Amino acid sequence: MIATKILHYLDSLHDVDYLATIVNSVSDTELCDIINQLLQSEDNEIVSSTCLFIQDLVLSSSRHPDCEKFVKGYSESSIVKTLEQLLFSPSHFTREQVVYALGKTCSYNSVSVLNQAFNEFRDIDPILLPRLIGEMGWLGAENFWALLDSMISSQVYITRWAVIDVLSEFVSDDARVHSQWFQSKLRCVEQLRQDSNILVKSQAEYEYQLLKFRSSTYELPKAERKKKRKDLERQYKPAFYFAQISTAFANFLYSKRQTQYSIAELEAFISDMTQSSKSG
Numbered sequence: 001m002i003a004t005k006i007l008h009y010l011d012s013l014h015d016v017d018y019l020a021t022i023v024n025s026v027s028d029t030e031l032c033d034i035i036n037q038l039l040q041s042e043d044n045e046i047v048s049s050t051c052l053f054i055q056d057l058v059l060s061s062s063r064h065p066d067c068e069k070f071v072k073g074y075s076e077s078s079i080v081k082t083l084e085q086l087l088f089s090p091s092h093f094t095r096e097q098v099v100y101a102l103g104k105t106c107s108y109n110s111v112s113v114l115n116q117a118f119n120e121f122r123d124i125d126p127i128l129l130p131r132l133i134g135e136m137g138w139l140g141a142e143n144f145w146a147l148l149d150s151m152i153s154s155q156v157y158i159t160r161w162a163v164i165d166v167l168s169e170f171v172s173d174d175a176r177v178h179s180q181w182f183q184s185k186l187r188c189v190e191q192l193r194q195d196s197n198i199l200v201k202s203q204a205e206y207e208y209q210l211l212k213f214r215s216s217t218y219e220l221p222k223a224e225r226k227k228k229r230k231d232l233e234r235q236y237k238p239a240f241y242f243a244q245i246s247t248a249f250a251n252f253l254y255s256k257r258q259t260q261y262s263i264a265e266l267e268a269f270i271s272d273m274t275q276s277s278k279s280g
Contacts, residue, residue, distance in 0.1 A: 002026055002034050007046060009053045019057050020066040028070050028077075036082045044093040044259065047086075051101040054079065058105040080107055087117040091259035092250075095121070096131055103135025111141050118147060124263060126158040127246040130165040145184055152188065156263060157197035158242075158270070163188060164203050165242040186211055199270070202238040209236045239277060245270055 005022050012018040023031065038050040058074050061067035074080070086098045095117070102110045114136050121128055129151065137144050151163045167185050189211060192204035209232055217225050249269050253261060 002031070003038055006035065006038060006053045007049045009056070010049060014056065014060060016061045016064050016067075019053075019061045020064050023057070023061075023067050023070050028073065031070065032078045035079050039079075039082050039086060039098075042091075044091060044097070047094050047097050051097045054083075054101055055104045074105065075107060075109065080105075080110065083107070084110055084113045087113060088120060092125055092128060092253070092261065093259055095125065095128055099128070099132050099135050103138050106139070108139050111136060111139050114139070114141070115143070118150075122151065123154055123156045123159055125261075126156060126162045126263075127249060127266070129159065129162040130169060130243075130246075133166045134169060148188055152191055157195070157200055158263070158266060160192065160195060160197070161200045161203070161242045162246075163192060164200070164207055165246070168207060168243075182211070182215070199238075199240055199274070203241055206236045206238050240274060245273065248273065 002022060002025055005018075005025075009018065009022075025031075026034070035050060035054065038046055041047055041050075057067065058071055062071040080102070083098045083102050086094055087102075089095055089098070099114070099117070102114065114132065118129075118132060118136070121132070133144070133147055133151075136147070141147070148163050148166060151159050151166075154160055167188060186208070189204050189208045192200055193208050195201045195204060213229065213232055217228055220228070249261075249266060252269060253259070
């Protein structure tokens, strides 16, 4: 009954009283056991719904008197341990869900395990990396830039390509506000501009031009800035982005009911996608 209520939380999204009712129904230990069982399901939809429940319970109901005790003890609970174990699940989709759950529930003590997951999956699940590195950055991982440097040095071009997605999603472009971060981002992009793979090189060149544009034109009149941006887009916008390819491939896996993949499969998918674009 409790498991069913957890899985149906989506129908009562952000309803703190609904969350409190579940917490009140059983002891904290029993609730942890039920959540752990759901997390260990081989059904990704069940894992996804359970992660959503965990995230909202921890983030939204901490001040509710009936949830306060459970939420306070969450970081030391068996749930976090289960999520950490599932970082090494054979399912890409499960790994992605639990990375997000650990990040959004501020599981700061999980950074070392997330580092282990990075070392495990850097070159075998590159479409996981932007989510993984993003959440590690959110949790304050001190080796953020070292992780990106490690990706840039990878022999797998898709791992190198993933760096651009991390940078574009996570790191500010504003040279006036985050000069040190801006310079670090520029350094990474400049390296990738020289990449041997045309897909990586093209998007890196675009990002490099955008960075230069944003840092040198923010004082220009709006009309002139808009014209320069259009010129930049016309000249440098790449035919393919990492995020676009990553989403398309994840959808492909989902449609085939595949939960894992090989680099060879991903490379073949990208090759087919780019060739189809040329022939079209």
